[in-house]
Amino acid sequence: MANLYDGKMAAIYDAMYQTFVNYDEEYAFYNNLLQENNCSSILEIGSGTGNLAKRFDENKQNYQGLDYSESMIEIAKERNKNCSFIQGDMRDFKLENPVDAILITGRSTSYLITNSDINRTFDALYKNTRDNGIIIFDFIDANRFIPFITENVLITHEAVYENVNYKRDSHWDVNNSLENFMLDWSAEYYTVVNGKKEIIENDFSTVRVFTLNEIELFLYLNNFEILKTIDRKTYAYDTYVIVAKKKP
Incomplete structure (x- = not known):
């Protein structure tokens, strides 16, 4: 995977994205999808410097974050004393307990550059969600x-x-x-x-970047059923957001 915002880059990323992204709106968007699916325990992959974590914590939700960058996690931990953060790789991680929902935010799927990366990630998501658990992620529309x-x-x-x-x-x-x-x-x-x-x-x-058809096929092959597809414009990219349910 890419060298994801370590050292000085983590602080630069944090500063710039405070302006790029309205995190209150981001939280409301994802939280609405979580509530629609009755999710109480949440893992956010690509949790970065903890901006969404702050909102989940303020609302006393069962949240934990995972990020590839140790530098990002250091900032997130300093900002969110009550939250749990894990340094890890979305392609290969194991939680102590499966969760109701896993989010992959911030177009972090862009760093899954091979088909093996994608299949390994969906396999890890499947293993770390509860029965009938859901995954929510965005991707840039090719x-x-x-x-x-x-x-x-x-x-x-x-x-x-x-x-x-x-x-x-x-x-x-x-x-x-x-x-x-x-x-x-x-x-x-x-x-x-x-x-x-x-x-x-x-x-x-x-x-x-991906086509919608590619993502649909990857999900099908990895035993996820799509519940909702949302066409969503972000600050710089045309994206789709997928909500999918783990099949038995």
Whole structure:
């Protein structure tokens, strides 16, 4: 998997996403789906710096988070003293007790770049949910995103947090030599201070986007039944959110 926001990148991610994402709306969106399915125990994969964890904790819900990045978890633990966080890989993890629902948030599915990654992840989700448990996850829609980045070579995102003006310049390359719908993503993070650009960090990842048909087939092959498909626009991406139930 990619080098996911370790060290200084964790703090930069945290600062920028405070502006990109309305976490109150994110919490309400996911919590409504959880309540519809009578879920009381929750694991969030891709819990990051604990922004959703804070909302689950405030509402006294049975929540735990899992993230690949130790640096992210350090920030999350400092921010959420009452929550449990696990450093782990979504492709291979084991909870002490299965949960009613597992969320994969923040388009973290993009880092599952091989079919084996996806099948291993769904197998781990199946083993760690209770009978008739559900999974909820989002993914970037290849049919809309690939044409968009083909026409927009440079994409800039800007965020102001604690009076600091952050910017990220993203370059996406549709690498036809790679299998599946995989993209090379490079990003330059910087601040603008007194009109001057100051580079903070550079990042590079290979990520994958999916068609809805692909995801439907992966779920079928891994013994999940789709309950709901939601077409959802996020701050920078056209996504689908899937709610699926574990089959016996």
